[in-house]
Amino acid sequence: xxxxxxxxxxxxxxxxxxxxxxxxxxxxxxxxxxxxxxxxxxxxxxxxxxxxxxxxxxxxxxxxxxxxxxxxxxxxxxxxxxxxxxxxxxxxxxxxxxxxxxxxxxxxxxxxxxxxxxxxxxxxxxxxxxxxxxxxxxxxxxxxxxxxxxxxxxxxxxxxxxxxxxxxxxxxxxxxxxxxxxxxxxxxxxxxxxxxxxxxxxxxxxxxxxxxxxxxxxxxxxxxxxxxxxxxxxxxxxxxxxxxxxxxxxxxxxxxxxxxxxxxxxxxxxxxxxxxxxxxxxxxxxxxxxxxxxxxxxxxxxxxxxxxxxxxxxxxxxxxxxxxxxxxxxxxxxxxxxxxxxxxxxxxxxxxxxxxxxxxxxxxxxxxxxxxxxxxxxxxxxxxxxxxxxxxxxxxxxxxxxxxxxxxxxxxxxxxxxxxxxxxxxxxxxxxxxxxxxxxxxxxxxxxxxxxx
Numbered sequence: 425x426x427x428x429x430x431x432x433x434x435x436x437x438x439x440x441x442x443x444x445x446x447x448x449x450x451x452x453x454x455x456x457x458x459x460x461x462x463x464x465x466x467x468x469x470x471x472x473x474x475x476x477x478x479x480x481x482x483x484x485x486x487x488x489x490x491x492x493x494x495x496x497x498x499x500x501x502x503x504x505x506x507x508x509x510x511x512x513x514x515x516x517x518x519x520x521x522x523x524x525x526x527x528x529x530x531x532x533x534x535x536x537x538x539x540x541x542x543x544x545x546x547x548x549x550x551x552x553x554x555x556x557x558x559x560x561x562x563x564x565x566x567x568x569x570x571x572x573x574x575x576x577x578x579x580x581x582x583x584x585x586x587x588x589x590x591x592x593x594x595x596x597x598x599x600x601x602x603x604x605x606x607x608x609x610x611x612x613x614x615x616x617x618x619x620x621x622x623x624x625x626x627x628x629x630x631x632x633x634x635x636x637x638x639x640x641x642x643x644x645x646x647x648x649x650x651x652x653x654x655x656x657x658x659x660x661x662x663x664x665x666x667x668x669x670x671x672x673x674x675x676x677x678x679x680x681x682x683x684x685x686x687x688x689x690x691x692x693x694x695x696x697x698x699x700x701x702x703x704x705x706x707x708x709x710x711x712x713x714x715x716x717x718x719x720x721x722x723x724x725x726x727x728x729x730x731x732x733x734x735x736x737x738x739x740x741x742x743x744x745x746x747x748x749x750x751x752x753x754x755x756x757x758x759x760x761x762x763x764x765x766x767x768x769x770x771x772x773x774x775x776x777x778x779x780x781x782x783x784x785x786x787x788x789x790x791x792x793x794x795x796x797x798x799x800x801x802x803x804x805x806x807x808x809x810x811x812x813x814x815x816x817x818x819x820x821x822x823x824x825x826x827x828x829x830x831x832x833x834x835x836x837x838x839x840x841x842x843x844x845x846x847x848x849x850x851x852x853x854x855x856x857x858x859x860x861x862x863x864x865x866x867x868x869x870x871x872x873x874x875x876x877x
Contacts, residue, residue: 547584
């Protein structure tokens with residue numbers, strides 16, 4: 425043991441835990457301090473491979489160096505340790521993209537341990553010819569253990585070529601599609617996603633989201649995404665544990681139709697349901713179905729709270745770990761609902777709740793009536809690690825120093841003053857808390873007014 429430094433004496437598990445909280449430059453410097461540490465940290469450093477072409481003159485040279493280093497030997501560190509690839513393809517000129525796309529096509533088939541792909545893609549036929557994209561996707565299809573695919577179609581994605589296809593992929597355990605285009609996703613994309621679901625009987629997590637404010641004209645139906653799965657024999661089912669749908673139309677009866685695929689569901693997030701804006705029926709039927717089939721979720725995100733079956737379901741069991749309430753229906757703005765939640769629902773989940781988000785950026789009863797009694801109920805959630813909520817703050821008089829805020833802010837932001845008066849008598853403040861062994865930490869941001877010091 426003579427000559428070993430203190431870090432070399434640490435157990436491998438502890439050294440790896442330190443590495444999780446270290447920056448990449450620090451890891452590189454630490455890796456070269458000794459042979460022992462290099463052996464322990466190399467798998468961590470090369471676990472994730474990131475590619476992002478840039479306008480910098482050295483970008484092409486860097487691509488060439490990576491090609492030489494990674495394709496020179498079958499025992500390179502990328503081939504041995506790379507489990508995740510993060511690919512970012514911005515709309516650059518073809519001569520700037522081509523070397524990287526060629527590298528991806530040549531390198532990808534060699535990454536036999538690659539399990540996760542995170543791909544940010546801005547479709548532009550002039551910058552990235554579809555033939556090169558197909559070559560890359562075909563290379564992905566040759567990987568034996570690729571199980572998780574996350575694709576973000578960025579602004580400008582309305583230019584997506586109708587020949588874009590994911591047919592080379594299959595047998596995924598997790599699929600996430602995020603669309604941020606200004607137009608509705610083309611039907612060709614919906615079909616290729618539906619076919620991929622049909623080729624992935626082991627799928628456990630599925631996300632399809634069109635985040636605000638990108639909600640474009642036109643509506644994507646959940647039934648269209650599930651069309652291939654719906655044609656399966658009755659004895660063939662998905663084992664979905666995680667389902668997240670944002671900006672998708674999912675009528676309550678659609679959820680019931682595909683119920684056999686949700687019996688193992690642990691987390692359900694349906695936000696901005698395009699069918700629930702004018703009618704509460706979807707969430708009413710969904711919660712009725714969950715209650716009748718005794719599907720007790722550990723995680724739930726919901727934005728239509730007033731249907732009777734919602735709180736009936738939430739108060740039928742205990743054990744929720746992640747609960748996100750985003751009331752946006754006019755009937756959700758009710759003091760009675762707030763009281764019912766804090767008196768009858770939250771106490772049932774106080775021993776398990778770890779993450780809690782409540783309210784939206786709209787002033788409602790959920791942002792203005794967080795009384796001390798309700799705070800006491802939150803304080804009983806002993807496992808709570810993350811709390812985020814919207815609260816209404818009101819300024820009285822012309823004083824810039826005194827802001828009358830709700831007790832939730834007062835308890836942690838006592839002594840906080842505004843550097844400038846809010847521009848309106850009422851502003852919304854977003855409060856984010858995190859708990860740890862040392863106590864409470866928080867972030868406070870004002871919306872519509874000045875920022876706190």
